[in-house]
Amino acid sequence: MINIDFQDRSPIYLQLIKKIEEMAAKGFLAPNEQLPTVRSLAMELAINPNTIQRAYGELEKKGVIYTVPGKGCFVSPATNTLLNRKKQELLAEVTLKIKEACAIGISQEEFLEECRKAYKLCAKEEKK
Amino acid sequence: MINIDFQDRSPIYLQLIKKIEEMAAKGFLAPNEQLPTVRSLAMELAINPNTIQRAYGELEKKGVIYTVPGKGCFVSPATNTLLNRKKQELLAEVTLKIKEACAIGISQEEFLEECRKAYKLCAKEEKK
Amino acid sequence: MINIDFQDRSPIYLQLIKKIEEMAAKGFLAPNEQLPTVRSLAMELAINPNTIQRAYGELEKKGVIYTVPGKGCFVSPATNTLLNRKKQELLAEVTLKIKEACAIGISQEEFLEECRKAYKLCAKEEKK
Amino acid sequence: MINIDFQDRSPIYLQLIKKIEEMAAKGFLAPNEQLPTVRSLAMELAINPNTIQRAYGELEKKGVIYTVPGKGCFVSPATNTLLNRKKQELLAEVTLKIKEACAIGISQEEFLEECRKAYKLCAKEEKK
């Protein structure tokens, strides 16, 4: 399920957050489903429990999961909200990129064309 | 010309690199034009000279500028190459974002529509 | 009667204590009335019996209930004392909050006004 | 300035957050003033730097401070917003307490009277 890219320069806990957010937003994680325990996931990924803990902690503050101390962590039921928030975050990031594209003079047509190509690639990959 | 956002989490030297690359790619900096000296730019931006030095160093490694010891730093003449490379970098980043968009189920139509909106915004801002 | 909020961060045994104290102080539980047995309450609330046991234990230490080994747990007769102690605890907590309010510069008038609003809300809810 | 109550059961990092928020909200910390460095504060309070770091991190996410990596942490300029948010948090907590007060039958008059007393106490203490 969850795999960490140790080559990636972005912190492990952020990678974790992103992965779990995506899975929750896309519905791979059922509402109220229990997540792996801190310790078990730490073992599985060969990571320090503190790092998992941090990711879970921040996910809770974001409202993606809720945690019952002594029991475990569970997926928050508000899936729709999650999906929407995630969408907006992503589109905001793309808007930033588009600003840069404008700045170096990439035309809208060229840009959109590239997006279409990228989308085709994704479609292919998903079929696998 | 160049302004640094100290609130921005991205390191200053990267902000510098990005700005100078953009200016070079877009033609604001003529080929072989001399850049400000490390010390003068450091004074102007109220930044540690080491930081400027690092930015210039990496820009030279990337081939964006060349330095003549004892003289200063100059914009590399290969503008076209620069522009193309910059474009490709940017589009690669956008492709990554599109993968994420696919992952959480944003349709191509919705995505492209947002891109168009963003482009309009950029166009307006540039007029100012 | 008693319901547990599993989402609440405060430990279940404390929630139990609070609820039972309130009911006793307010007279919903008659003096010398028998409380549900540990096992039955555990079943009813789907909670670990140890948790009930702990709550009952601490309630006994506080003098809110007394236990007759082999018989069960019973509400302590000293209702007035309970009510007064509970009041004082609560007012002490509010005093702490008021200290904070002073610290950040909330005026007495503003604070009291908010209290009145809150009281009105409570009155409405109780009518239901 | 900042003192930690090790007897207090609430986590150290939360005590830190509360203290700094109060000081910022009340204006004891000027906007853009630099906070003590992680290490220095850790030394001063005889606390592990990680704990300070955590507090600072959460304060940044809350928008109370901003941090310039390699430089230090600084008080966020949006003081008014902070004060208002802090007020609302506090009043919400008091509202909870009032609900309890209602539940055990404390009348509004009695409650408000106690509040006035507490306010007088605070006023006296502040004069010191």
Next chain:
DNA sequence: GTGGTCTAGACCACC
């Protein structure tokens, strides 16, 4: 067993 907090000590990137 669970999550939550803390310490000690290390390494990194940045300035």
Next chain:
DNA sequence: GTGGTCTAGACCACG
């Protein structure tokens, strides 16, 4: 020097 991340290992409260 600064903040940011991570590990290792410990302790606690809770269930």
